[in-house]
Amino acid sequence: MVFYLCSVSLSESKGLYYADGSSTIFVLGTLKDQHIMLQIQVSDLLSLQLDRFRVLSSERSSDKSSSWSPLLSRKLAPRPLFDYMTTEATLFRRGNTWYVLSLHLLDRYFRLCQTAHFGLDWTCKSIAEIERRWQTPQLITYAGKAHPTLIEAACDGEDGNALQIVVSFVANTVRGTELLFTPEYRDVYTPKFMVIKLKSAFSA
Numbered sequence: 001m002v003f004y005l006c007s008v009s010l011s012e013s014k015g016l017y018y019a020d021g022s023s024t025i026f027v028l029g030t031l032k033d034q035h036i037m038l039q040i041q042v043s044d045l046l047s048l049q050l051d052r053f054r055v056l057s058s059e060r061s062s063d064k065s066s067s068w069s070p071l072l073s074r075k076l077a078p079r080p081l082f083d084y085m086t087t088e089a090t091l092f093r094r095g096n097t098w099y100v101l102s103l104h105l106l107d108r109y110f111r112l113c114q115t116a117h118f119g120l121d122w123t124c125k126s127i128a129e130i131e132r133r134w135q136t137p138q139l140i141t142y143a144g145k146a147h148p149t150l151i152e153a154a155c156d157g158e159d160g161n162a163l164q165i166v167v168s169f170v171a172n173t174v175r176g177t178e179l180l181f182t183p184e185y186r187d188v189y190t191p192k193f194m195v196i197k198l199k200s201a202f203s204a
Contacts, residue, residue: 036078066119090146103144
């Protein structure tokens with residue numbers, strides 16, 4: 001999805017986050033090859049007042065909290081989030097931690113980034129590999145997603161930070177659609193689901 005203001009593409013959306021009852025939507029996007037965070041009020045988005053988007057700024061406010069600048073500000077200085085490229089991602093929150101899960105096009109590893117606050121640095125790590133049967137020269141994998149409504153905090157023993165994540169991805173053929181109708185590849189173009197269990201945010 002791409003948002004357009006004044007016929008100029010300003011930000012490509014990678015992932016959205018909205019909590020029931022909240023008036024704010026958070027958007028993980030890209031701007032000039034940088035991953036950035038945006039926010040907008042639900043009412044503004046529904047009324048298509050896209051000029052109301054605000055961007056997480058690299059500048060800190062007087063109380064050292066995150067500051068947000070209008071997307072169309074002439075002095076816009078977005079805070080870069082993390083360096084690695086991602087074609088699609090899921091932004092979600094669990095407890096007091098923000099997460100971004102992604103599977104980059106042609107990659108075979110799910111990556112998870114986390115931070116306690118948008119104004120702090122993100123920590124990113126590969127957490128799981130997709131099944132080997134989908135890693136063939138005939139196929140590509142992409143569209144990795146986390147499913148927040150299916151995510152469950154799984155406390156094992158004394159580890160209260162354990163996390164269980166339900167993820168999905170899609171595979172497709174690079175050699176024509178006829179391959180999809182062969183018996184061994186008939187289930188290629190259907191969502192594949194995995195459950196990733198982490199003892200803590202970054203230890204599988």
